[in-house]
Amino acid sequence: xxxxxxxxxxxxxxxxxxxxAARRARRPDAPGGPLRRGRRGGGVxxxxxxxxxxxxxxxxxxxxxxxxxxxxxxxxxxxxDARTAETDALRRRLDRLRAETERxxxxxxxxxxxxxxxxxxxxxxxxxxxxxxxxxxxxxxxLDDSPRDDPDGLAARGGARGRVYDRDLQVLVNGLWxxxxxxxxxxxxxLTATTAIRSAGEAILVDYRPxxxxxxxxxxxxxxxxxxxxxxxxxxxRLRALEERYRIxxxxxxxxxxxxxAAGPVRxxxxxxxxxxxx
Amino acid sequence: MIALIGLLIGVALGLLxxxxxxxxxxxxxxxxIVAALDAMFGGLRARLEGVFDEKxxxxxxxxxxxxxxxxxxxxxxxxxxxxxxxxxxxxxxxxIFANVAGIRRRVFGA
Numbered sequence: 001x002x003x004x005x006x007x008x009x010x011x012x013x014x015x016x017x018x019x020x021a022a023r024r025a026r027r028p029d030a031p032g033g034p035l036r037r038g039r040r041g042g043g044v045x046x047x048x049x050x051x052x053x054x055x056x057x058x059x060x061x062x063x064x065x066x067x068x069x070x071x072x073x074x075x076x077x078x079x080x081d082a083r084t085a086e087t088d089a090l091r092r093r094l095d096r097l098r099a100e101t102e103r104x105x106x107x108x109x110x111x112x113x114x115x116x117x118x119x120x121x122x123x124x125x126x127x128x129x130x131x132x133x134x135x136x137x138x139x140x141x142x143l144d145d146s147p148r149d150d151p152d153g154l155a156a157r158g159g160a161r162g163r164v165y166d167r168d169l170q171v172l173v174n175g176l177w178x179x180x181x182x183x184x185x186x187x188x189x190x191l192t193a194t195t196a197i198r199s200a201g202e203a204i205l206v207d208y209r210p211x212x213x214x215x216x217x218x219x220x221x222x223x224x225x226x227x228x229x230x231x232x233x234x235x236x237x238r239l240r241a242l243e244e245r246y247r248i249x250x251x252x253x254x255x256x257x258x259x260x261x262a263a264g265p266v267r268x269x270x271x272x273x274x275x276x277x278x279x
Numbered sequence: 280m281i282a283l284i285g286l287l288i289g290v291a292l293g294l295l296x297x298x299x300x301x302x303x304x305x306x307x308x309x310x311x312i313v314a315a316l317d318a319m320f321g322g323l324r325a326r327l328e329g330v331f332d333e334k335x336x337x338x339x340x341x342x343x344x345x346x347x348x349x350x351x352x353x354x355x356x357x358x359x360x361x362x363x364x365x366x367x368x369x370x371x372x373x374x375i376f377a378n379v380a381g382i383r384r385r386v387f388g389a
Contacts, residue, residue, distance in 0.1 A: 021330035052289020
Protein backbone atom coordinates (compact mmCIF):
# COMPACT_ATOMS: atom_id res chain seq x y z
CA UNK A 1 0.00 0.00 0.00
CA UNK A 2 3.06 2.20 -0.02
CA UNK A 3 2.70 4.99 -2.53
CA UNK A 4 6.27 4.83 -3.75
CA UNK A 5 6.27 1.03 -4.00
CA UNK A 6 3.05 1.16 -6.04
CA UNK A 7 4.52 3.85 -8.22
CA UNK A 8 7.70 1.91 -8.87
CA UNK A 9 5.76 -1.25 -9.61
CA UNK A 10 3.75 0.73 -12.18
CA UNK A 11 0.47 -0.27 -10.58
CA UNK A 12 -2.77 1.63 -10.82
CA UNK A 13 -2.75 4.26 -8.15
CA UNK A 14 -6.50 4.36 -7.90
CA UNK A 15 -7.80 0.80 -7.80
CA UNK A 16 -11.39 2.04 -7.58
CA UNK A 17 -11.96 2.08 -11.33
CA UNK A 18 -10.53 -1.38 -11.82
CA UNK A 19 -12.74 -2.74 -9.04
CA UNK A 20 -15.84 -1.07 -10.45
CA ALA A 21 -15.04 -2.48 -13.88
CA ALA A 22 -14.62 -5.94 -12.41
CA ARG A 23 -17.96 -5.56 -10.59
CA ARG A 24 -19.69 -4.56 -13.81
CA ALA A 25 -18.13 -7.49 -15.62
CA ARG A 26 -19.56 -9.84 -13.00
CA ARG A 27 -23.07 -8.39 -13.31
CA PRO A 28 -23.29 -7.24 -16.90
CA ASP A 29 -26.80 -5.83 -17.00
CA ALA A 30 -27.94 -4.97 -13.47
CA PRO A 31 -26.51 -1.51 -12.63
CA GLY A 32 -25.70 -0.47 -16.17
CA GLY A 33 -29.38 -0.36 -17.09
CA PRO A 34 -31.25 2.34 -19.01
CA LEU A 35 -31.84 4.51 -15.93
CA ARG A 36 -28.16 4.71 -15.15
CA ARG A 37 -27.27 5.32 -18.74
CA GLY A 38 -29.64 8.28 -18.79
CA ARG A 39 -28.15 9.80 -15.69
CA ARG A 40 -24.66 9.19 -16.92
CA GLY A 41 -22.76 12.39 -17.50
CA GLY A 42 -24.66 14.45 -14.96
CA GLY A 43 -22.21 13.81 -12.15
CA VAL A 44 -19.25 14.16 -14.49
CA UNK A 45 -20.60 17.46 -15.75
CA UNK A 46 -21.18 18.71 -12.21
CA UNK A 47 -17.70 17.75 -11.03
CA UNK A 48 -16.02 19.29 -14.04
CA UNK A 49 -18.04 22.50 -13.78
CA UNK A 50 -16.92 22.67 -10.17
CA UNK A 51 -13.29 22.04 -11.14
CA UNK A 52 -13.38 24.73 -13.80
CA UNK A 53 -14.97 27.18 -11.39
CA UNK A 54 -12.30 26.44 -8.80
CA UNK A 55 -9.49 27.04 -11.28
CA UNK A 56 -11.04 30.24 -12.59
CA UNK A 57 -11.69 31.57 -9.10
CA UNK A 58 -8.15 30.75 -7.99
CA UNK A 59 -6.73 32.48 -11.06
CA UNK A 60 -8.90 35.53 -10.49
CA UNK A 61 -7.92 35.54 -6.81
CA UNK A 62 -4.21 35.51 -7.63
CA UNK A 63 -4.63 38.28 -10.19
CA UNK A 64 -6.68 40.32 -7.74
CA UNK A 65 -4.19 40.00 -4.89
CA UNK A 66 -1.26 41.12 -7.06
CA UNK A 67 -2.27 44.78 -7.33
CA UNK A 68 -3.15 44.79 -3.63
CA UNK A 69 0.40 43.76 -2.70
CA UNK A 70 1.90 46.23 -5.16
CA UNK A 71 -0.31 48.98 -3.82
CA UNK A 72 0.66 48.21 -0.26
CA UNK A 73 4.32 48.31 -1.18
CA UNK A 74 4.05 51.57 -3.04
CA UNK A 75 2.18 53.03 -0.07
CA UNK A 76 5.02 51.98 2.23
CA UNK A 77 7.57 53.47 -0.16
CA UNK A 78 5.58 56.71 -0.26
CA UNK A 79 5.54 56.79 3.52
CA UNK A 80 9.29 56.20 3.67
CA ASP A 81 9.86 58.99 1.17
CA ALA A 82 7.60 61.33 3.09
CA ARG A 83 9.29 60.57 6.39
CA THR A 84 12.73 60.99 4.86
CA ALA A 85 11.73 64.34 3.41
CA GLU A 86 10.35 65.33 6.80
CA THR A 87 13.60 64.37 8.50
CA ASP A 88 15.59 66.29 5.91
CA ALA A 89 13.44 69.36 6.42
CA LEU A 90 13.87 69.11 10.19
CA ARG A 91 17.61 68.72 9.79
CA ARG A 92 17.75 71.77 7.54
CA ARG A 93 15.75 73.72 10.11
CA LEU A 94 18.11 72.56 12.82
CA ASP A 95 21.11 73.69 10.80
CA ARG A 96 19.45 77.05 10.17
CA LEU A 97 18.65 77.51 13.84
CA ARG A 98 22.15 76.50 14.85
CA ALA A 99 23.66 78.99 12.42
CA GLU A 100 21.29 81.64 13.75
CA THR A 101 22.29 80.89 17.33
CA GLU A 102 25.91 80.96 16.33
CA ARG A 103 25.50 84.34 14.67
CA UNK A 104 23.64 85.88 17.59
CA UNK A 105 26.17 84.53 20.03
CA UNK A 106 29.02 85.93 17.95
CA UNK A 107 27.25 89.30 17.78
CA UNK A 108 26.65 89.33 21.51
CA UNK A 109 30.24 88.38 22.29
CA UNK A 110 31.72 90.87 19.84
CA UNK A 111 30.56 93.80 21.97
CA UNK A 112 33.14 93.77 24.70
CA UNK A 113 36.73 92.84 25.31
CA UNK A 114 35.75 90.07 27.66
CA UNK A 115 33.53 88.74 24.88
CA UNK A 116 36.51 88.23 22.59
CA UNK A 117 38.26 86.06 25.10
CA UNK A 118 35.13 84.03 25.70
CA UNK A 119 34.63 83.67 21.98
CA UNK A 120 38.05 82.25 21.29
CA UNK A 121 37.72 79.91 24.26
CA UNK A 122 34.33 78.85 22.98
CA UNK A 123 35.74 78.21 19.51
CA UNK A 124 38.48 76.04 20.97
CA UNK A 125 36.01 74.14 23.12
CA UNK A 126 33.65 73.64 20.17
CA UNK A 127 36.49 72.27 18.06
CA UNK A 128 37.54 69.92 20.84
CA UNK A 129 33.96 68.75 21.41
CA UNK A 130 33.35 68.36 17.66
CA UNK A 131 30.40 70.68 18.01
CA UNK A 132 31.19 72.66 14.87
CA UNK A 133 31.81 71.42 11.34
CA UNK A 134 35.46 71.26 10.36
CA UNK A 135 37.16 71.63 7.00
CA UNK A 136 40.72 71.54 5.81
CA UNK A 137 43.29 69.19 4.45
CA UNK A 138 43.78 65.81 5.96
CA UNK A 139 44.60 62.15 5.66
CA UNK A 140 42.14 59.45 4.61
CA UNK A 141 42.77 55.90 5.77
CA UNK A 142 40.76 53.17 4.06
CA LEU A 143 40.10 49.81 5.69
CA ASP A 144 38.10 46.99 4.15
CA ASP A 145 37.53 43.28 4.58
CA SER A 146 39.66 40.99 2.48
CA PRO A 147 38.29 40.23 -0.99
CA ARG A 148 35.82 37.36 -0.97
CA ASP A 149 37.53 35.27 -3.63
CA ASP A 150 41.11 35.87 -2.64
CA PRO A 151 42.95 32.64 -3.49
CA ASP A 152 45.79 33.35 -1.05
CA GLY A 153 43.51 34.62 1.67
CA LEU A 154 42.76 32.98 4.91
CA ALA A 155 39.81 31.16 3.34
CA ALA A 156 42.30 29.12 1.34
CA ARG A 157 43.97 28.18 4.58
CA GLY A 158 40.72 26.98 6.07
CA GLY A 159 39.76 30.00 8.15
CA ALA A 160 37.24 32.80 7.99
CA ARG A 161 38.05 35.58 5.61
CA GLY A 162 39.79 38.64 6.95
CA ARG A 163 37.25 40.94 8.53
CA VAL A 164 37.78 44.37 9.97
CA TYR A 165 36.62 44.45 13.58
CA ASP A 166 35.67 47.31 15.84
CA ARG A 167 38.99 46.81 17.66
CA ASP A 168 40.92 47.58 14.47
CA LEU A 169 38.94 50.77 13.91
CA GLN A 170 39.46 51.78 17.54
CA VAL A 171 43.20 51.24 17.25
CA LEU A 172 43.31 53.21 14.00
CA VAL A 173 41.31 56.13 15.41
CA ASN A 174 43.40 56.26 18.59
CA GLY A 175 46.56 56.13 16.49
CA LEU A 176 45.35 59.05 14.41
CA TRP A 177 44.48 61.08 17.52
CA UNK A 178 47.93 60.30 18.85
CA UNK A 179 49.47 61.42 15.57
CA UNK A 180 47.94 64.82 16.10
CA UNK A 181 44.69 64.77 14.13
CA UNK A 182 42.50 67.77 14.86
CA UNK A 183 39.24 66.08 13.97
CA UNK A 184 38.32 62.57 12.89
CA UNK A 185 35.36 61.19 11.03
CA UNK A 186 34.49 57.62 10.08
CA UNK A 187 32.51 57.27 6.85
CA UNK A 188 31.43 60.89 7.22
CA UNK A 189 30.45 60.60 10.88
CA UNK A 190 32.29 62.97 13.15
CA LEU A 191 33.90 61.46 16.20
CA THR A 192 34.04 63.17 19.55
CA ALA A 193 36.37 62.22 22.36
CA THR A 194 33.65 60.01 23.80
CA THR A 195 32.12 58.49 20.67
CA ALA A 196 31.82 54.73 20.97
CA ILE A 197 33.09 52.41 18.26
CA ARG A 198 31.67 48.98 18.88
CA SER A 199 30.30 46.07 17.00
CA ALA A 200 26.83 44.58 17.15
CA GLY A 201 26.61 41.25 15.41
CA GLU A 202 28.47 41.67 12.14
CA ALA A 203 28.16 45.44 11.85
CA ILE A 204 30.44 48.05 13.30
CA LEU A 205 28.59 50.87 15.02
CA VAL A 206 29.91 54.38 15.41
CA ASP A 207 27.83 56.48 17.76
CA TYR A 208 25.33 53.58 17.64
CA ARG A 209 24.83 54.01 13.91
CA PRO A 210 25.87 51.09 11.69
CA UNK A 211 28.62 51.52 9.12
CA UNK A 212 28.92 49.84 5.75
CA UNK A 213 32.14 48.70 4.17
CA UNK A 214 34.62 50.06 3.20
CA UNK A 215 35.58 52.07 6.25
CA UNK A 216 37.10 55.46 5.49
CA UNK A 217 38.63 57.23 8.45
CA UNK A 218 39.29 60.88 7.76
CA UNK A 219 41.72 62.75 9.97
CA UNK A 220 42.01 66.52 9.72
CA UNK A 221 45.47 68.01 9.94
CA UNK A 222 48.57 68.62 7.87
CA UNK A 223 48.79 65.44 5.73
CA UNK A 224 52.58 65.31 5.65
CA UNK A 225 52.97 65.69 9.36
CA UNK A 226 50.10 63.33 10.14
CA UNK A 227 51.55 60.69 7.87
CA UNK A 228 55.01 61.05 9.34
CA UNK A 229 53.70 60.72 12.86
CA UNK A 230 51.36 57.86 12.02
CA UNK A 231 53.71 55.74 9.91
CA UNK A 232 55.51 53.31 12.14
CA UNK A 233 53.23 53.88 15.11
CA UNK A 234 51.75 50.94 16.98
CA UNK A 235 48.43 51.31 15.14
CA UNK A 236 50.13 51.40 11.75
CA UNK A 237 52.24 48.35 12.57
CA ARG A 238 49.21 46.43 13.73
CA LEU A 239 47.20 47.25 10.62
CA ARG A 240 50.15 46.39 8.36
CA ALA A 241 50.39 43.02 10.08
CA LEU A 242 46.66 42.45 9.59
CA GLU A 243 46.99 43.39 5.94
CA GLU A 244 49.82 40.95 5.49
CA ARG A 245 48.25 38.05 7.34
CA TYR A 246 44.55 38.40 6.64
CA ARG A 247 44.65 40.43 3.42
CA ILE A 248 42.37 43.16 4.72
CA UNK A 249 42.60 46.26 2.56
CA UNK A 250 44.56 49.06 4.18
CA UNK A 251 45.74 52.26 2.55
CA UNK A 252 46.31 55.91 3.30
CA UNK A 253 46.10 58.91 1.05
CA UNK A 254 46.29 62.62 1.54
CA UNK A 255 43.19 64.68 0.80
CA UNK A 256 43.46 68.37 0.01
CA UNK A 257 39.96 69.36 1.03
CA UNK A 258 37.94 67.34 3.50
CA UNK A 259 34.78 68.39 5.21
CA UNK A 260 33.56 66.87 8.44
CA UNK A 261 30.12 67.65 9.84
CA ALA A 262 29.49 68.50 13.47
CA ALA A 263 28.90 65.52 15.71
CA GLY A 264 25.46 64.78 17.03
CA PRO A 265 23.81 67.08 19.56
CA VAL A 266 26.10 68.14 22.35
CA ARG A 267 24.83 67.38 25.80
CA UNK A 268 25.80 69.95 28.38
CA UNK A 269 27.31 68.17 31.35
CA UNK A 270 28.33 70.97 33.68
CA UNK A 271 26.93 74.20 32.27
CA UNK A 272 23.55 75.37 33.59
CA UNK A 273 21.56 78.46 32.53
CA UNK A 274 22.08 81.52 34.69
CA UNK A 275 18.99 82.02 36.74
CA UNK A 276 18.89 85.82 36.99
CA UNK A 277 18.83 86.16 33.20
CA UNK A 278 15.56 84.34 33.09
CA UNK A 279 16.76 82.33 30.15
CA MET B 280 -16.89 15.88 -24.93
CA ILE B 281 -19.30 16.46 -22.12
CA ALA B 282 -16.29 16.76 -19.82
CA LEU B 283 -14.67 19.47 -21.92
CA ILE B 284 -17.94 21.40 -22.10
CA GLY B 285 -18.32 21.11 -18.33
CA LEU B 286 -14.82 22.42 -17.77
CA LEU B 287 -15.39 25.37 -20.10
CA ILE B 288 -18.72 26.17 -18.46
CA GLY B 289 -17.01 26.09 -15.07
CA VAL B 290 -14.22 28.42 -16.13
CA ALA B 291 -16.73 30.79 -17.70
CA LEU B 292 -18.86 30.70 -14.55
CA GLY B 293 -15.88 31.43 -12.33
CA LEU B 294 -14.69 34.30 -14.50
CA LEU B 295 -18.15 35.80 -14.89
CA UNK B 296 -19.31 35.57 -11.30
CA UNK B 297 -15.92 36.22 -9.67
CA UNK B 298 -17.18 35.12 -6.27
CA UNK B 299 -15.40 36.55 -3.25
CA UNK B 300 -13.48 33.79 -1.53
CA UNK B 301 -13.71 34.25 2.23
CA UNK B 302 -10.38 34.57 3.96
CA UNK B 303 -10.66 31.35 5.97
CA UNK B 304 -11.29 29.40 2.78
CA UNK B 305 -8.31 30.74 0.87
CA UNK B 306 -5.65 28.28 2.08
CA UNK B 307 -7.85 25.40 0.90
CA UNK B 308 -8.38 26.70 -2.63
CA UNK B 309 -5.05 25.54 -4.14
CA UNK B 310 -5.34 22.21 -2.34
CA UNK B 311 -8.87 21.74 -3.64
CA ILE B 312 -7.66 22.48 -7.17
CA VAL B 313 -4.84 19.95 -6.95
CA ALA B 314 -7.28 17.36 -5.58
CA ALA B 315 -9.73 18.13 -8.39
CA LEU B 316 -6.98 17.82 -10.98
CA ASP B 317 -6.00 14.47 -9.52
CA ALA B 318 -9.58 13.20 -9.79
CA MET B 319 -9.88 14.62 -13.29
CA PHE B 320 -6.76 12.93 -14.63
CA GLY B 321 -7.67 9.71 -12.86
CA GLY B 322 -11.06 9.78 -14.59
CA LEU B 323 -9.53 10.58 -17.96
CA ARG B 324 -7.11 7.70 -17.67
CA ALA B 325 -9.90 5.32 -16.66
CA ARG B 326 -11.97 6.52 -19.59
CA LEU B 327 -9.12 5.86 -22.00
CA GLU B 328 -8.59 2.45 -20.48
CA GLY B 329 -12.28 1.77 -20.83
CA VAL B 330 -13.02 1.26 -17.15
CA PHE B 331 -14.57 4.66 -16.41
CA ASP B 332 -17.26 4.63 -13.76
CA GLU B 333 -19.20 7.74 -12.86
CA LYS B 334 -19.79 6.81 -9.27
CA UNK B 335 -16.10 6.17 -8.68
CA UNK B 336 -15.27 9.46 -10.37
CA UNK B 337 -17.65 11.57 -8.30
CA UNK B 338 -16.75 9.83 -5.08
CA UNK B 339 -13.03 10.14 -5.75
CA UNK B 340 -13.42 13.84 -6.47
CA UNK B 341 -15.42 14.56 -3.34
CA UNK B 342 -13.27 12.25 -1.23
CA UNK B 343 -10.01 13.76 -2.45
CA UNK B 344 -11.17 17.30 -1.85
CA UNK B 345 -12.57 16.56 1.60
CA UNK B 346 -9.54 14.59 2.78
CA UNK B 347 -7.10 17.17 1.43
CA UNK B 348 -9.00 20.02 3.07
CA UNK B 349 -9.23 18.05 6.31
CA UNK B 350 -5.49 17.38 6.39
CA UNK B 351 -4.69 21.03 5.75
CA UNK B 352 -7.22 22.14 8.36
CA UNK B 353 -5.76 19.76 10.91
CA UNK B 354 -2.26 20.96 10.03
CA UNK B 355 -3.34 24.57 10.51
CA UNK B 356 -4.70 23.74 13.93
CA UNK B 357 -1.46 21.95 14.85
CA UNK B 358 0.74 24.69 13.44
CA UNK B 359 2.18 22.56 10.64
CA UNK B 360 -0.30 23.67 7.98
CA UNK B 361 2.24 24.61 5.33
CA UNK B 362 4.19 21.36 5.78
CA UNK B 363 1.05 19.25 5.50
CA UNK B 364 -0.08 21.27 2.47
CA UNK B 365 3.27 20.45 0.89
CA UNK B 366 2.76 16.79 1.72
CA UNK B 367 -0.70 16.77 0.17
CA UNK B 368 0.55 18.53 -2.95
CA UNK B 369 3.47 16.10 -3.28
CA UNK B 370 1.28 13.00 -2.97
CA UNK B 371 -1.40 14.31 -5.32
CA UNK B 372 1.28 15.57 -7.70
CA UNK B 373 2.84 12.11 -7.90
CA UNK B 374 -0.58 10.64 -8.62
CA ILE B 375 -1.26 13.23 -11.30
CA PHE B 376 2.05 12.45 -12.96
CA ALA B 377 1.41 8.72 -12.84
CA ASN B 378 -2.07 9.20 -14.32
CA VAL B 379 -0.76 11.51 -17.04
CA ALA B 380 1.90 8.91 -17.82
CA GLY B 381 -0.88 6.34 -18.21
CA ILE B 382 -2.83 8.69 -20.49
CA ARG B 383 0.29 9.33 -22.52
CA ARG B 384 0.86 5.62 -22.97
CA ARG B 385 -2.74 5.21 -24.15
CA VAL B 386 -2.84 8.18 -26.52
CA PHE B 387 0.62 8.17 -28.05
CA GLY B 388 1.61 4.59 -27.38
CA ALA B 389 4.79 5.82 -25.80
